Amino acid sequence: MAIRFTLLEGGAAGPRLGRLETPHGAFDTPVFMPVGTQATVKSVSPAELYQVGVDIILANTYHLYLRPGPEIIAAAGGLHGFMRWDGSILTDSGGFQVFSLAALRDLDDDGVTFRSHIDGSAHRFTPEKVIAIEEALGADIIMPLDDCPPHPAERSRIEAAVERTVRWLERAVRARERADQALFGIVQGGVLADLRAQCARAVTSLDLEGYAIGGLSVGESFEEMTATLAATAPLLPVDRPRYLMGVGTPDYIVEAVARGIDMFDCVMPTRMARNGTVFVPGGRLVLRHARYADDLEPLDPGCDCPACAGGFSRAYLRHLIRAREVLGLRLTTIHNLRFLTRFMEDLRASIAEGRFESFRRSVLARFRRPGGEDHHEAGGS
């Protein structure tokens, strides 16, 4: 096995505590994975990621395939060597980006043909091709090409996506040449519980090292998402990590953890930071508001991130964000990353100490916002 997962607390449903070991380190779950689309978590150095407690990041196969190309990354020793990050890495399959970013995509049962969003050049992804790219990229955990239909979609379209996702997974399994990477299976099925169950049965029959729930946070309601999670997670093997793709703000995380999820990724915390919105214990702080123009407090006096501990004031950060200065988004990004690593520490402690329900209520009171449409957006970080 390329990875080792130890379930420390919890079971098939409800909050779980675990430990995941990869060839590049061990860390506790539930875990949040910052997104490093183009082999960099936007604006942040690897040293800074270590500093704020990040253990694993996600990189986007679609983007890295197009630029700089898998050969260049492989020659540099894979993503770890290329970007000088010795922590763990997960690569997605690129399928989601093909459907959300690329032009003129053409889906068939064998794969998907598309044009680059960068230069319009024509390309084709098949399950085998994606595995070859991900083996060149060399992440610790890799995802198979799947068919992720938009929401809403006809039942027949979702049925087709489930069948295709399962067939493509079987082809991905056969195409693998490296044994030092963990391949996760992806469960599709929209918000239809019977199709989720059908897909989960087929995918888990392949005995993979982990399982992902895809096709959520694509426009469905918060209630549809949580209901789908509640119906799907218990069908996954209790002793394998479960990864909810594209979700990662505090409110969504606690609700997914409550339903048995172990791993998360999301561009929102870093993207909103670049626009000047940061997480603080009370909720979200929008730096552009005029009230912060002369506010000499740090973002969060209790935070130990380089922005807060460094004494940079809200007034200064607001100035930098308004003036479009890179240092501004660097500091807000590193703050939000530290907020989330500490949030996950607190979440795990609440499970270990038997007070997850009160933690969950507190999080929802501070971070729940109407609508769930701002999460899994198109096209990487």
Place this chain on the structure above:
Amino acid sequence: MAIRFTLLEGGAAGPRLGRLETPHGAFDTPVFMPVGTQATVKSVSPAELYQVGVDIILANTYHLYLRPGPEIIAAAGGLHGFMRWDGSILTDSGGFQVFSLAALRDLDDDGVTFRSHIDGSAHRFTPEKVIAIEEALGADIIMPLDDCPPHPAERSRIEAAVERTVRWLERAVRARERADQALFGIVQGGVLADLRAQCARAVTSLDLEGYAIGGLSVGESFEEMTATLAATAPLLPVDRPRYLMGVGTPDYIVEAVARGIDMFDCVMPTRMARNGTVFVPGGRLVLRHARYADDLEPLDPGCDCPACAGGFSRAYLRHLIRAREVLGLRLTTIHNLRFLTRFMEDLRASIAEGRFESFRRSVLARFRRPGGEDHHEAGGS
């Protein structure tokens, strides 16, 4: 005196070694000052500036007056507190930016009226107003409002600029309220030696703490610039620091040091870094060139900057620059800053060891490029 300058070697002309003490530290001259237009050296944190050996930075009064405004900066303890930089700071007068960036400027003998390049709002700078702004910003060294005509200009226009610059300097001196900042006088006069001499006589008669040569690197030829420096620098008091405004690439620096200049600032090293061009011992390296696509060497194997010592390859940096990733310009910027601080160390050592002329020839062979038009560009960093 707000600052103390000790001339350690050299005289009225030719290369000099000195030591400059300000309320925020002491450092050797000749010195290069990175430009931090909007209270940040673009993309770099104060901790990183310390790390690569920067002692003093320049900030732009025009930009900071417009945004966030001097009141907010003063309330934060001045620029040092606002941007959390404990090293030395010099602020320019804003005059150059008014003439290069602002719209609808209207110059008269009392001051200059202009419209903000940000929102079109109307503003007026007078010598007194600029001193008040710079006292609120609280830099260690401040510059008076001057009249910097374009190049080329009629002799009568340059004569008027010299007269106005001197009159405005006298008003600036009278307007000062703080004693803990050093005010430098600016010598104008275009490339006309007699007007430079006339201006130098008038400006130095005021017995200021330092002197600047303005109005160069605005489009004149390399030869015109060096001839003007050779004619002007010897007219300045030997025991005061001399600052050549807006100049700061290796070839220009050695030629100006050869003519008795002690202080430099320039946006080029950081601006070219953001475009992917870096200084290496052999000259300039343009990362966008295809030859670096799979080059796994660092920018300069002998460099101790965070980019080179961190093991980031040319291939990775090229990828980041092409993908417009912030980490790319962060790393190229910090590399160029470290290159320049080490370049100044080497330059000072060559003077101390009596081998400046061979150092100078070596620099010109590697860094001299035809045309001198890419230096003092419009509008800050």
